[in-house]
Amino acid sequence: MLIDTHSHIYSEDFTQDRDEALQRAYDSGVKKIVLPNIDSGSIRHMLDLSDAYPHFCYPLMGLHPTSVDEDYEEELLAVEYWLEKRKFYGIGEIGIDLYWERKFKNEQINAFRHQLKLAKSKNLPVVIHVRNSFDETYKVVKEEQDGSLRGIFHCFTGSKKEAKKVVELGMFLGVGGVLTFKNSNLSDVLKKVDIKNLVLETDSPYLSPEPKRGKRNESAYLTYVAQKVADIYGLPLDEVAEITTANARKIFEI
Template identity: 65%
Template structure:
């Protein structure tokens, strides 16, 4: 059994064939799919998919850093509203993104801190988006870390030193399609990281792994990520599936 711990298959990219996408994932051993939210505009579609597949799809609630603009306080109010209305399995996708936008760094920092505190309040994990912002994210985590705060650095692409810092915090590394990219260098980092610190993800419809690069990503493709990790650690894909599934099950409580 595999768990895709980060997938946006509720997006419009899947409007025409979402049932086939879910079935294809199931046929490839994917039994659970974690759905991080983006902002207020994505909540309904995400929850509609969860209600259609409640045994497979598990929602998170949060405000994505690239959606943090002048009205971010209103967005955060809606995040907290939804947390009182139904069960969510984590706060996400949250963090800091300095690749697409640098004007709202202060707002992103405030929104990130606020949502970390929500995770502590509700005792659920966080899914952290980090893009050209590791130092900024790490600094806030060091200030906000509590015994109850757990989570994952989504789509990890950092150095071994950064991986060690994440692990020392008690967080997981989210391993996605980038590990299969020929020149990413991520394979060299992850071959020295114990599997107990990893969970697998696709980030569908983005970051499609080899050999399907250039096509829309979907949860079924997590099999290629698992195989790459198995090759790096010279173990069976069944063992990778067992360990990463245990890690994900424990982290998200699913």
């Protein structure tokens, strides 16, 4: 059994075959899928899917950094509203993204810190997005880590030094399709990380693993990531599934 700890399978990319994609995931051994939110525009689609598949799809609530602009405080009010209205399994997807632009850097930092505090107050895990922003993201998390923060640095592609810092914060590394890319050095990084600090993810519909690179990603392809992890650690696939599933269950309490 595998758990996809990060999938946007509720997105428009799956409008034509969402149910079929979920069936393919289930048939491939992926028995649970965690759904991080993006912003107020994605909530309804995500919740509709979670309600249709309550023992398969598990929603998170949060504001993605690329959706942060001058009106971010209104978006955060929507996050807080929904957190009071129903059950969520974590706060995400949150973080700092300085890849596309730095115009709203301060707003992103403020929104990120606010949501980390929300997570602590609600005793919920966080799913953290980091892109061209490791130092900034790490600084905020370290400042907010009082022993109660738990969660995942999603789509981790950093260095050995950065991996060590994440683990020392008490966080897990989310690894996905990038691990299988021929030009990725993530395999070397993970050799220095205990597998007990990993969870698996697809980030579908993005970042499809080899041999599906260039195509739409889906949760069924998590098996390619799991196999690559098994190869790196020299472990049977079943053992990789057992360890990473236990980690995901522990984080999200599912």
